[in-house]
Amino acid sequence: MTPLMHAVYKAKIDMCRLLLRHGADVNCNEHEHGYTALMFAGLSGSKEITWMMLEAGAETDVVNSVGRTAAQMAAFVGQHDCVTIINNFFPRERLDYYTKPQGLDKEPKLPAKLAGPLHKIITTTNLHPVKIVLLVKENPLLAEVEALLKCCRVLDLICEKCMKQREMNEVLAIKMHYISCIFQKCINFLKEREDKLDGLIKSLLKGRDTDGFPVYQEKFIRECIRKFPYCEATLLQQLVRSIAPVEIGSDPTAFSVLTQAITGQVGFVDAEFCTTCGEKGADKRCSVCKMVIYCDQNCQKIHWFTHKKVCKILKDVHEKQELEAAKEKRRQEKKRERDEAQAASLSPTNEEQSDHPPEATEEVDSHHAVKRTEESVLNKQPSAPQLHLDNHSESETNLADIAVQKVQESEE
Numbered sequence: 001m002t003p004l005m006h007a008v009y010k011a012k013i014d015m016c017r018l019l020l021r022h023g024a025d026v027n028c029n030e031h032e033h034g035y036t037a038l039m040f041a042g043l044s045g046s047k048e049i050t051w052m053m054l055e056a057g058a059e060t061d062v063v064n065s066v067g068r069t070a071a072q073m074a075a076f077v078g079q080h081d082c083v084t085i086i087n088n089f090f091p092r093e094r095l096d097y098y099t100k101p102q103g104l105d106k107e108p109k110l111p112a113k114l115a116g117p118l119h120k121i122i123t124t125t126n127l128h129p130v131k132i133v134l135l136v137k138e139n140p141l142l143a144e145v146e147a148l149l150k151c152c153r154v155l156d157l158i159c160e161k162c163m164k165q166r167e168m169n170e171v172l173a174i175k176m177h178y179i180s181c182i183f184q185k186c187i188n189f190l191k192e193r194e195d196k197l198d199g200l201i202k203s204l205l206k207g208r209d210t211d212g213f214p215v216y217q218e219k220f221i222r223e224c225i226r227k228f229p230y231c232e233a234t235l236l237q238q239l240v241r242s243i244a245p246v247e248i249g250s251d252p253t254a255f256s257v258l259t260q261a262i263t264g265q266v267g268f269v270d271a272e273f274c275t276t277c278g279e280k281g282a283d284k285r286c287s288v289c290k291m292v293i294y295c296d297q298n299c300q301k302i303h304w305f306t307h308k309k310v311c312k313i314l315k316d317v318h319e320k321q322e323l324e325a326a327k328e329k330r331r332q333e334k335k336r337e338r339d340e341a342q343a344a345s346l347s348p349t350n351e352e353q354s355d356h357p358p359e360a361t362e363e364v365d366s367h368h369a370v371k372r373t374e375e376s377v378l379n380k381q382p383s384a385p386q387l388h389l390d391n392h393s394e395s396e397t398n399l400a401d402i403a404v405q406k407v408q409e410s411e412e
């Protein structure tokens, strides 16, 4: 191991910085098993150091003596945040390549002014289609047909390169293809619809009447995956295998499967992600139904046009769940009392058996019960909507405005 590898593995940030500044080779892989500094970074679990190695020019597709990349090594030891960072890193220089005319081109494929906004989207770890459309929409340079067409072309070229280079990068290829598909949809809406990108956002969010499940979004993401041009890709086949048997409206959603494949995120719980834009760490709940969660009032407003149709239905579902959770809790308590009483009355000769409480058979159940109880604790709040948050006068969005409230930390 080189000194840099040691420093990385022990997560000594200052030492890493010092060594890099003095010319340590970030891509040296003369380690006896072909490990690189980036692989050690992934193993160490330090997000900062992983990022530092990437910025210093660490190659992501180098493999060690057993044919594993740094991302695969990190995933193997459960360092999923490092996997996410490695998989979503895309050096700006690789994009800037397209801002200069190449070969016989008279013009660059990508106008220099688009490189920044496009790079921002390429490196995002939130792949929610609404989030990506919002990123397009917020940048006037990007939100027009000609610019998006150029970006699509560049994304498709990067995708092709990822698949054709010797060390294939299927993750990046699928990500580029997926973003390109979203841009293509943006182009269609900009051309054909009067409400432009707002129309696309609405289509992506529109929920079906019964439960508010966004059918168009699900179908759109499935179609993106299906349209990936390299059918032989292992990752594509994995995605198709996980999604194909799932009925639309059931779990896992195409979005969660795709996110997991690309970012390496596991344990995808809805509780933490914004219903509108998929941003992590959302903590504002609709105060009426308590079943959807948002980053802020803005995200809630965008979603309200469709959520208002199912908010009441979801409220009933939620109340039923709370009731059931309470019942379940009581049942569990009674059972525990009974078990304890039984254990106490057991004779010493039976002690061996009493060492094993009947937990095993309850495992699945109790897991659910715990989750539901947690939820009910989380939502133990006054049932009337909070009216003090805003004083908007718009009658249509009024409920949306007032219906957001911060999730309180559970006391237990």
Ligand SMILES: [Zn+2]
Binding pocket: 274, 275, 276, 277, 278, 279, 282, 294, 295, 296, 299
């Ligand atoms: Zn949001």
Ligand SMILES: [Zn+2]
Binding pocket: 286, 287, 288, 289, 290, 291, 292, 307, 311, 312, 314
């Ligand atoms: Zn609601």
